[in-house]
Amino acid sequence: MALRPVQVNMKALDASAVGRFWAAALGWSAYSPGVTTYAGPPGGLVWPDPVALGVDVVPVPEPKTATKNRAHLDLATSSATHQAELVARLRALGATSVRVGQGDVPWTVLADPEGNEFCVLEPREIHRDTGPIARVVVDCADPRAMARFWDSAMDWTLREVTDDRAVLRSAENAGPYLEFLRTPDVKTVPDRVHLDLLPYPGDDKPAEVARLRALGATDLDLGQGDVPWTCLTDPEGHEFCVLAPS
Template identity: 60%
Template sequence: MTLELVQVNFKARDDSALGRFWAEALGWSASSEGPGVTNLEPVGFDWPDPSAVCIDLVRVPDPETVKYRVHLELATTSEAHRTELVTRLEELGATHAGVGRSDAPWTVLADPEGNRFGVLEPSERYRDTGPIARVVVSCTDPRDLAGFWGEAIDWTVHELTDDHALLRSAKDVGPYLEFRRTPDDETGWNHIHLDVMSDPVDDQAREVARLEALGATRTDVGQGDVSWVVLTDPAGNEFCVLGRG
């Protein structure tokens, strides 16, 4: 099995500005592979590597027409760190989203383009994930998606209930991938989606065929003639299998 989760992809009105926010928020470096695309990764990172799931921001005309089913949750090391981080994020342009329970052990914010994300309470589980503790996908059946994605990228399931599933790289590094049950599932393109890549990249076609056998479906979001293949998982979440650019 040669498929790796390498990045999350943000659709953005202004990839450069939003990229600056997230680079400052995470303490990562920013670069660009071309107009309308901003890439974020840890300083000195050798991409790809399971120790981090990077961020790709792509400029699109109207990202607000799409749905919110994927979001990031950030790690903290202490209550003081959490307070300091929330304050710093607000200074960078984040706003309180006012979503969820008032007594929840996390703070829900929105970045300058309205993408919601969480700042978690300190936890031993996330002490070595890096700044991103987990990538969260909202769904109606966490068990089903854990089965698909566990097979797709060969990640280990750490928790599995009717309400949520928690997976992590088999190398036990990097952020977690969580599938979280939500009462009202949404359909449509994701404002943020997952990107995977085969290793070697030339195995892309074979990996796409394997994903289709697992239950993924090819989809057309107007991508045209590109080096990646757009699929949806069994819950309808869009993701891309990257190819050689």
């Protein structure tokens, strides 16, 4: 049994507009299979075996209230020129500069049109084959504890773990990294950005959910009602969903 992250779930007042922003930002296409807007590589959704970690933007009635999201995307660049050009293009698409206490750093911190923060990284050799999304970064108090849970929860491989961060990536060495970064931030509101996990075809979703509960996950009631996915939180309260396999 195994689970793999298949999309970053992002809440927005105007899911269509934010979805189009992210599709343009990543050089992808926007798809609207229902009420959500999905940003993914050209060619369709390729479900249930997506070729990339997409961005699924879900409409909600509540605006962002947290000063800073506890999860964000880092975008990859291939050169200093590419970084500058990408920042300029993102601003033209509606991104704005934000200060989150980053100080003097070589990356640029921006926010999408609804205030969801993200970073445009300086070129790094480690990100040369990730695609446009270099990392999904999640704030946490204890990276080692997050490494224990998420390394067991998913079929991704733990690449690094220290007191300050834990890093995972798919066993195929493809796509973005998932990084849990130690920060002093404390969760005060529901997460605006979270991961959606998917069982492989033929795997038993209820058994996977039971396994996650045994690892320390907790059931989460967001008023979602009778839906085919299961909402959970990890041991530090980060929300995530287990989708139903097709």
